[in-house]
Amino acid sequence: MNPYNYKNNQLSVEGLSIKQIAEVIETPFYCYSQSAIQNAYQEYDVNIKQLDSLICYAVKANSNQAIIKTLADLGAGADVVSEGELRRALMAGVPANKIVYSGVAKTAHEIKFALEQDIFQFNVESENELMLLNEIACHLDKKAAIAFRINPDVDAKTHAKISTGKSENKFGIPISKARDIYQKAAKLEGIVVQGVDVHIGSQLTDLVPFKLAFSRIKKLVTDLNQSGIPISAIDLGGGLGVNYEQKGEISHGIEAYCQIVKEIFTGMDCQIILEPGRSLVADSGLLVSKVIYTKQGEDRLFLIIDSAMNDFIRPSMYDAFHHILPISKKDTQVTYDIVGPVCETGDTFAKNRTMGKMSEGDLLGIASAGAYGSTMSSTYNTRLLIPEVLVKDQDMCIIKKRTDYEVLINQDQLAPWQ
Numbered sequence: 051m052n053p054y055n056y057k058n059n060q061l062s063v064e065g066l067s068i069k070q071i072a073e074v075i076e077t078p079f080y081c082y083s084q085s086a087i088q089n090a091y092q093e094y095d096v097n098i099k100q101l102d103s104l105i106c107y108a109v110k111a112n113s114n115q116a117i118i119k120t121l122a123d124l125g126a127g128a129d130v131v132s133e134g135e136l137r138r139a140l141m142a143g144v145p146a147n148k149i150v151y152s153g154v155a156k157t158a159h160e161i162k163f164a165l166e167q168d169i170f171q172f173n174v175e176s177e178n179e180l181m182l183l184n185e186i187a188c189h190l191d192k193k194a195a196i197a198f199r200i201n202p203d204v205d206a207k208t209h210a211k212i213s214t215g216k217s218e219n220k221f222g223i224p225i226s227k228a229r230d231i232y233q234k235a236a237k238l239e240g241i242v243v244q245g246v247d248v249h250i251g252s253q254l255t256d257l258v259p260f261k262l263a264f265s266r267i268k269k270l271v272t273d274l275n276q277s278g279i280p281i282s283a284i285d286l287g288g289g290l291g292v293n294y295e296q297k298g299e300i301s302h303g304i305e306a307y308c309q310i311v312k313e314i315f316t317g318m319d320c321q322i323i324l325e326p327g328r329s330l331v332a333d334s335g336l337l338v339s340k341v342i343y344t345k346q347g348e349d350r351l352f353l354i355i356d357s358a359m360n361d362f363i364r365p366s367m368y369d370a371f372h373h374i375l376p377i378s379k380k381d382t383q384v385t386y387d388i389v390g391p392v393c394e395t396g397d398t399f400a401k402n403r404t405m406g407k408m409s410e411g412d413l414l415g416i417a418s419a420g421a422y423g424s425t426m427s428s429t430y431n432t433r434l435l436i437p438e439v440l441v442k443d444q445d446m447c448i449i450k451k452r453t454d455y456e457v458l459i460n461q462d463q464l465a466p467w468q
């Protein structure tokens with residue numbers, strides 16, 4: 051259910067009007083509905099709990115500790131890809147034994163830190179990584195529980211920049227080489243072979259590639275078990291898309307996805323791990339901005355707003371569609387190119403978009419911005435990182451403050467000869 055609705059022509063979240071929030075916090079800011087995140091998690095939970103399962107939230111989607119804790123409090127583990135994410139997950143209260151560590155190039159330092167925390171599993175992506183992990187584990191007198199991330203050579207049919215499961219992509223071990231590397235790993239002193247992992251891409255709106263990849267993984271697990279390498283965990287990655295356009299019914303929702311997982315893996319006697327990111331948090335978020343100027347170009351009307359590609363890069367980077375909503379509903383409809391203030395033509399949120407007529411100073415919201423929004427933001431153009439607000443049952447709390455210029459600019463240091 052969409053947490054954002056109009057009440058008396060005012061867009062509100064969990065019964066709280068966005069306009070009221072913007073009276074307290076200057077735009078631009080991210081706003082998240084906590085209930086929306088909890089509901090999405092519960093939908094996974096209810097539909098997957100028939101299997102021995104663990105839902106490891108992919109922290110990269112939104113790594114604010116208040117968001118991680120929202121999910122950890124419901125029983126979620128975490129999928130992390132860096133020491134920074136691991137630290138955040140631990141600080142937000144995710145138990146180490148519910149943390150899986152993914153990522154294509156973990157450094158020696160990161161491996162050591164993760165081993166010291168006794169995390170649940172390393173998802174290993176290459177033979178060289180395996181060797182380094184073994185060496186560090188032996189040195190620390192520890193055993194690293196591992197899965198190999200298998201590249202099943204399946205086309206996820208999503209945007210090329212976020213497709214990861216084809217043989218040409220940098221990710222994982224080719225499925226053709228999987229059996230050999232498992233044999234090798236099983237002989238290593240510092241390694242405990244525990245699982246098989248797969249993640250074929252993100253924002254999948256078609257469930258068929260999942261079916262294909264999961265079936266290949268099931269076959270591999272069966273083969274490994276038969277060849278004397280018992281597999282106790284199957285990590286299916288993340289990737290389920292959200293309905294950004296909010297058109298029609300979502301035929302590829304969480305329930306349908308879990309149904310496929312159950313159809314394929316029931317009876318496997320393995321723990322099933324899911325790593326959803328976007329599908330847990332995207333729809334909870336709204337990027338609230340203000341119109342700075344309207345500007346009539348040669349053949350189009352520009353709406354120039356106070357957030358930019360540095361705050362929210364998905365439209366520039368993936369040509370992503372996001373609904374843009376006036377905070378106060380308007381009757382007259384106007385067509386705009388909606389752009390930010392950064393000096394790049396790519397700093398465009400939407401072209402040719404028809405929406406309620408906006409004036410300078412009016413507020414608008416970029417919808418479904420809860421995933422890969424704040425985590426992908428930068429300070430490009432020396433713009434400050436923007437605040438984040440969590441809303442729950444008409445309460446609101448700032449869960450990240452705006453950075454200030456002093457902190458931002460003082461990170462630079464002049465060289466002694468200057």
Ligand code: LLP
Nearest residue numbers: 108152249252253288289325326327328422
């Ligand atoms: N597990 C692994 C190993 C991943 O690499 C990812 C995402 C996930 C889980 C979570 O996938 P999700 O459920 O969120 O699709 N910045 C892009 C998305 C990049 C996804 C990277 N990996 C975007 O804004 O669309």
